[in-house]
Amino acid sequence: MKFSHTLQFNAVPEWTDYYMAYDHLKKLIYQLEKERVEEMSNNPNMDPEKATNFSDEEFHRNNERFIEALDLQLEKVFDFYTEKEAELYAELEQLQIDSESPDFDGELKPSQLEMLDSTHERRRSSAIRAAPKASEAHYVNIASSTNNLSDLNVVDTLARTSTRRSSVSRKSFQSAQSVSTVAYNRLVSFRTRCIGLYVALSELQSFQDLNRKGFDKILKKHDKLLDGNLREIYLKKMVLESRPFMTETRQALEKQIERVEKIYADVFTNGNVNAAVREFRTHLRDHIVYERNTVWKDMIGQERRTMDAHVKDAPKPLFTIPYINIPVTRGLLNSTISFLVAVVAFVVFLNVDIFGSRPENYCFALLIFCAILWATEAVPLYSTAMLIPFLIVLLQVMRNPDGSVMTATNASKAVFQSMFSGTIMMLLGGFALAAALSKYGIAKAFASHVLSRAGTRPHFVLLANMGVACFLSMWISNVATPVLCFSLVQPIIRTLPPGSTFAPCLILGIALASCIGGMTSPISSPQNIITINNMSPSPGWGNWFAVALPVSILSLFITWGILLLVMRPGRTTPALNTVKATKQEVTRSQVFVCFITIATIVLWCAESSLASVFGDAGVIAAIPLFMFFGTGILAKDDLNAFLWSVVVLAQGGSALGNAVNSSGLLQYIAMSIKDGVEHLEPLAILCIFSILILVFATFVSHTVAALIILPIVQQVGLALPTPHPNLLVMGAGLVCSAGMGLPVSGYPNMSAIMMEDPTGKPYLTTNDFLKTGVPASILSTAVIILVGYGIMTAIGY
Structure with a gap:
């Protein structure tokens, strides 16, 4: 949960205006960040690589508004806390005086008063059925005789509790039958004041904690985004030295709460402080559940109304x-x-x-x-x-x-056997690696550290982001990678000047790089799993890397050049903001995840050499599954979050391929095609199938293209005079990832087309994909056909 939500959820509703304005300060930081980047862009003499190292004078000038805003918020919190503290402490002193009144000792003994305490008696089924109405009316009379506003609030809370037939109201009604009405009214009034004061002091303590945490977090965000050290200075010299946040103040408040507990215990629980605390916490819990639940529902309603402003109208029936x-x-x-x-x-x-x-x-x-x-x-x-x-x-x-x-x-039996193979097990192992790398922030930490060193020049920032997207797609799939990368580049996007073409260029670059990254490893995309399933023997990770990495790197640089040539981001944005590296200590869990990930990948790469030990890559995939789930690194919720739809799709494709092969249909189709292409060279055959798959993958889906066409490609390769099934299948499988000319061509493109600016306007249009994605698809396919063919021939395919 974001801290802004935490603040709203835990704030006392009546005190909402007196908490620090966290969201306002956060928006101010974003504005200062944007102005800072604009200043860098407008100063051509400033070295972009060192532009983040501002002098103390420049830092003070650029952040003067933020410090002034901080001072105003700190002053607001100080004034309210001081006023509320004096009010509650005065009420506590009066409560102490009243507790020492001889009226309590003379009229009501503690043994009699215990009847008012729900913690001393179990609920009895023989409670008087008229108790709720009588006690509710009785509390109303008490409220009318009470002058203190806090008492009124607590009485109102107790009245609500009584309507729910609480134990307290039943005991109170029964007590009213055994003591005089005047004495009983005085006792219940005193009890109400104790509970109300305890709740108010507890909420004042929460007010302290929330505001202190808010100042700490907003200063941390300021230093991260603006490269400052204000947190260490301002927090220590101003915030922690302010009365609400001083150690002495906190200790004094805790002692006052203990005083209320002691007063209540002396009067109602025979001096048993633990029983008094249990009673107080019961009322405090009821109060918080009612009040916070109301606030939470209101907040969710507001957010839904806000979000609905950007949601398209529900489709209307045509007829x-x-x-x-x-x-x-x-x-x-x-x-x-x-x-x-x-x-x-x-x-x-x-x-x-x-x-x-x-x-x-x-x-x-x-x-x-x-x-x-x-x-x-x-x-x-x-x-x-x-x-x-x-x-x-x-x-x-x-x-x-x-x-x-x-x-x-x-x-x-044959169908179900074909639906679970070593390839499916390897897919599950890949999901486990991706889940662990993402859950423990390893992928995000790696990406942020690389991007933080990309500088501020648009050309290199674009290339760095594309490189990170392509690399992460190898391990956490090209489905999840765009979402992670889009969140990382927000500090860059939100500080761009109006009319800058860099935002759509960057988003499109990440999407296309993720598509290219879909060909880099066997687990980076569903179509690769289908490709390996149609190759015999399995290529292994070593051979796959040998072919896919050079092809994907060349395709990445070609796509980068096309983006620079078509969109020219450097003309409108000479300098950019930098992505800040995450500053978190490395944990044992992260080290463990990295060790298991590296060990699994090494074993996968050495699969051919270890065939006598493991037999299949799917057996190796059991290592991360057991080690992560067995040690608690991943939990049941993580298992449920796997892309099971992709697993089911791959299983259905395997079953269909097995059926087409078993029925003899595949051999018939392959022989028919072979008669028309057997006189051609394997390179020409690969070119024909690559064009067919490229068109199909661009207009339909990468995965569907692999499911339908690759089994046919395999049989054609087997039927050639000189069989080359693995060459044709792997080449055609890599081309599946090269289809990226339309927004519907793959998951990364779909994620990119949905990105919107703060006004709700999409960053990209279909025309942007046509101008850059289509030439990138054609040239990447040419690289696969030419370079990939040469490498596959060299390794014996």
Whole structure:
């Protein structure tokens, strides 16, 4: 929870205006940060690399408004605390005098007064049913005779408690039957004053803590964003020396609270302070639950109303279907039409004999049905994947090695065996590594330290951010990387001058770099998992790195050059703000996560050499899963947060590929294509399939392109006079990540197109992707075909 939310949630509602204005000070810091960057940009003689080292005079001048604002807030807190402290301490002195009154000793003995204390008696089922109404009326009479405002508040709290049939009200009513009305009224009034004073003093203590923490956090933020040391000076000399935050003041307040507990114990609990404290805390908890719950609901309501201002209106129905009166929106209409097209195609191909074999015909109908659903996303991708095992068994498309059709029992076993393999286990291991690196801030710390050294020149800042995005995509997937990187560059974006093209350039650069990063490691994207699943033998991490890293690095620099050429960010923004490195001590948990991560990656890279020990990369993936979950580094919630939709999609794709292969359909299609391309060189065949996949990945999805086309590519490679299945599959698999010409081409692009400025205007448009993403996609594909082909040939593919 952000501290601004913590402050709102824990603040006393009646004192809201007297807490420090944390949000106002934070906005002021952001404004000073922006002005500082503008000053750097307007001063061409200032060295951008050393612009952050301001002199003391410049620092004081640029932060004078912030210090003045701090002084005003500190003065406001000081005045309110001093006034409230004097008021409550005076009330405590009067309470002490009243507790020593002979009236209490003469009229009401402690043994009788214990009947008022809910902690001394258990709730009895025989309590008088009329007690709530009687006690409520009685409290109203007490309230009318009470002059103190705090007493009124506590009486009101107790009245609310009585309406909930609390134990206190029942005991109070019963006590009223055994003592005189005058004495009872005096006793309940005194009890109410004690509880009210205890609650008020406790809230004053909370007022101290929240404001002290607020000043500490706002000064820390100031020093981080503006490279100052104001926290150490101002906090020590001004805040901690102010009366509300002095050690002596805090100790005095604690002693006053102890005095109230002692007074209450002497009168009501026979001197048992622990019992008095339990009683007080019960009332304090009830008071806080009621008051804070109200504040929390109000705050959430305000935030929702604020957020709703940027939410698009709910889609209105286009028309209502006659007779059944069902309203249909555009989205529902498109999904319904796409689904019906898939069903019609499915039924038609089930009844058309194309291949002369029933299993092949039915499997082709299933393939077309799934391809249409995946391409149109009429239903979620993973939902289609869940349906595949059912249809495979129902249609009886699986064959035995001798060509006979499998029984339903054998087919179901074969399907489920194909849905969990070493590749799926490696995917889960990759999720565990990504979750640990993200949860313990390792990825963020690495990224912030690299970006903090990128300087202030737009060209190099853009390249550094793209490099970080590409590198992080290797380990925490190119789905999560853009979200992390977009949060890290906020200090740069919020300080840009109006009309700067650097913000859209930077966001687009991170998205395209994340797409390129999707080809860098076997676990960086779902399409890589599908690629490895179609390669035999598995390439291993070493061979994958040997091909993917040079290709991705060259593609990254080419994309960087295209962004600079098309968007020219340096013309509108000569200098930028810097990203501050996180300053946190390295913990044992972080060291442990890094050790397990490095050890797992080393074992994956050495998989081919250790095949006799581990057998498969999926076995190695069990190491991070056990070590992280077994030691508590990751918890059940982290396991639930895995991208299970991606796992299910990969499993469905594996089942479909197995069915297409078992039915004989894949061999038929591959042989048909082979007859048209067998006279071509492998490079030309790779070029043809790369263009096909690039178009499909750009307009549909990287993962869907891999699911549908890669199995065919593998069989074509096997059917060539000189088989090159792994060469064609890996090359085509890498091209899947190169499709980045549209906002819908991949998860990073989708995240980027949703980024908005403070006014709610999107940073990017589809035209931005067309101008930069399309040429970047074409050139990256050319690099994969040419450079990748050479490397794969060199390693024996």
